[in-house]
Amino acid sequence: MAHDASEPFKDTRQVPRRQGRSLQFRPRPHYTKAVETTPVIQVRDLKKTYVVTEREPGLRAALSSLVHRRKSHVPAVDGISFELAPGEIVGFLGPNGAGKTTTLKMLSGLLHPTSGQVQVLGFTPSRRERAFLRQITLVMGQRNQLVWDIPAADTFELDRAIYRIPAADYRKTLDELVALLELGPLLGKPVRNLSLGERMKCEIAASLLHRPTVVFLDEPTIGLDVTMQRRIRDFIAEYSCRHGATVLLTSHYMADVEALAKRVIVIHHGQLLFDGDLAALVQRFTAHKTIVVQLKDCAADMGSYGEVVSCEDGRSTLRVPKAETARVTGRILADLPVIDLTVEDPPIEEVIEQVFARGAA
Numbered sequence: 001m002a003h004d005a006s007e008p009f010k011d012t013r014q015v016p017r018r019q020g021r022s023l024q025f026r027p028r029p030h031y032t033k034a035v036e037t038t039p040v041i042q043v044r045d046l047k048k049t050y051v052v053t054e055r056e057p058g059l060r061a062a063l064s065s066l067v068h069r070r071k072s073h074v075p076a077v078d079g080i081s082f083e084l085a086p087g088e089i090v091g092f093l094g095p096n097g098a099g100k101t102t103t104l105k106m107l108s109g110l111l112h113p114t115s116g117q118v119q120v121l122g123f124t125p126s127r128r129e130r131a132f133l134r135q136i137t138l139v140m141g142q143r144n145q146l147v148w149d150i151p152a153a154d155t156f157e158l159d160r161a162i163y164r165i166p167a168a169d170y171r172k173t174l175d176e177l178v179a180l181l182e183l184g185p186l187l188g189k190p191v192r193n194l195s196l197g198e199r200m201k202c203e204i205a206a207s208l209l210h211r212p213t214v215v216f217l218d219e220p221t222i223g224l225d226v227t228m229q230r231r232i233r234d235f236i237a238e239y240s241c242r243h244g245a246t247v248l249l250t251s252h253y254m255a256d257v258e259a260l261a262k263r264v265i266v267i268h269h270g271q272l273l274f275d276g277d278l279a280a281l282v283q284r285f286t287a288h289k290t291i292v293v294q295l296k297d298c299a300a301d302m303g304s305y306g307e308v309v310s311c312e313d314g315r316s317t318l319r320v321p322k323a324e325t326a327r328v329t330g331r332i333l334a335d336l337p338v339i340d341l342t343v344e345d346p347p348i349e350e351v352i353e354q355v356f357a358r359g360a361a
Contacts, residue, residue, distance in 0.1 A: 039083040040214060040246045041107065046116035048077040048102050048270075076102040078270035079116070089240055089247040091261035091278070095356050099270040100250045101140075104216045107248070108138040120214060134163060137212040139204055141219035146191045152202040153187040156209060163210040170209065177205040180235050197228035204232065208239065215239075217249045221256055233259045254348040266355050273355055282345050285354045289325045291318045293332055294340035305332055314339075319346075 052072050055065040077099040084090055094100050105111040106118060109125035109132070118125055123132035146155045160170045178184055181201045186194060194202065204220065217236070221229040237260055240247050251257060257264060257278070264281055266274040274281055291306065295314045302308050305328050306320035320328045325343060332338060345351075 038086075040086050040088075040121060041082075041084040041248070042117070042119040043083070043103075043107075044081050044117040045079050046077055046081070046103070046106065046118060047075065047079055047114045048099070048106060048111060049114045050074045050076055075270050077106070077113075077267075080267060080270070080272040082265055082272070082275055084246050084248065086246055087240065087244045088263065089237070089249065089260045091257035091264040092248050092250045092267075093257065093264055093352060094250075094267040098267050100267065101218055103267075104138060104218050104248065104250065108136055108216055109133070110138070134210060135212055136214040136216070137207040137210070138216040139207045139218065139220050141200065141222035144191075144199070144203065145206055146199065146202055148192050149190055151188050152183075152191055152194075152206070155191075155202075155206055156187075159206055159209050165210055173209055173211060174205075177208060180238060181205055181231070197224050200224060200228070200232065204235070211243060213243065213245050215245050215247045217247060217251075219251055220249070221251065221253055229253060229255065230259075236260060254352065258348055266352070268356055273358070278348075281355070282348070282351050285351050285358070286346050287322055288319045288346060289322050290344045290346055291320055291325070291329060291332070292316070292340075292342045292344065293318065293336070293338060295336060295338065 050073070052074050053065075054070050054072055055061045080099075080103070092100055092103070102111065106113050107120055107125055109128045112126045121132060121135055123129055125132065146152055147158075156174060159165075160167075165173075178187070181204070183201060183205060186198050186202060191199060191202070200220070208215070215236075220236070221232050224232065233256055236247060236249075239245060247260070249256065249260060262278060263276065264274065264278050265272070266281070274284070290309070293302070293316045295316065302311060302316045302318060306318035306324075309317040309319055311317070318328075329341065329343060332341065
């Protein structure tokens with residue numbers, strides 16, 4: 001399902017805006033059709049194939065490989081195409097080994113594509129031009145850029161010199177990042193003394209000091225507790241809103257995707273499985289609804305209404321075919337002394353699993 005770049009993206013979700021110590025909310029800006037006729041990121045039939053040397057175990061095989069090496073070609077990314085408009089936050093999903101990180105590395109210029117075309121902000125990323133590098137950033141939750149033995153503030157100064165950020169602009173941006181991420185008490189501490197969550201906040205701040213307009217985030221909340229994940233998500237949303245930044249986000253935490261991205265791109269085995277609205281993904285790949293019924297007890301035979309997922313303390317969870325939801329709900333309300341009843345879509349994690357399962361079939 002390809003995304004139609006001619007259609008405007010309109011996202012009216014509320015995103016946090018920090019004022020003092022409290023969060024205020026304002027609508028995300030509407031991006032007009034005129035702006036979106038020029039995509040920030042354009043990917044056409046992108047492919048990346050690795051050449052891998054193979055050999056059997058043992059000394060004889062090792063000696064033989066010195067003369068004759070057996071090689072295989074492993075496609076990491078296999079002909080994907082998509083576009084991102086200015087200011088979009090897009091979830092980039094796939095299981096481990098699907099090609100997500102490889103794609104981000106090609107978009108940021110760290111890897112050369114085997115074939116296909118990539119344009120980011122009008123540049124070819126693999127050329128690594130200075131004007132391009134000043135406008136993008138790549139944050140990888142499993143990679144560190146902060147110097148381990150010195151305070152984060154010293155690394156920030158180093159980044160200021162590398163990017164040649166004017167002193168006034170640097171101070172303004174740093175003050176903004178410190179306020180949004182609550183970094184004040186952390187700046188003077190050696191990085192080795194920071195917790196994982198504190199270090200991740202400093203990593204993100206270091207990546208945004210030059211105010212990039214394209215942000216690639218690869219598992220930015222990995223290993224963080226729930227509270228810290230929420231703070232990082234709030235910050236990403238606020239940064240995109242303030243600066244009109246385009247964000248491509250990979251994460252195994254579906255809460256990150258649900259909170260930030262209206263559109264998702266799903267890949268599996270390097271191939272594109274889905275590109276479109278998150279709500280459309282749920283509608284397309286789920287055949288069931290979940291009905292949660294609160295009764296006085298679980299004495300009633302709920303199996304006649306649908307598949308019973310759980311029943312505890314009078315709270316029954318049923319899975320029913322989507323087309324039967326209205327009829328089953330009416331029967332339950334007519335037959336049973338219902339205290340409360342809700343109809344829900346299945347969890348997004350379950351939907352994504354079904355997408356991957358179909359892609360592997």
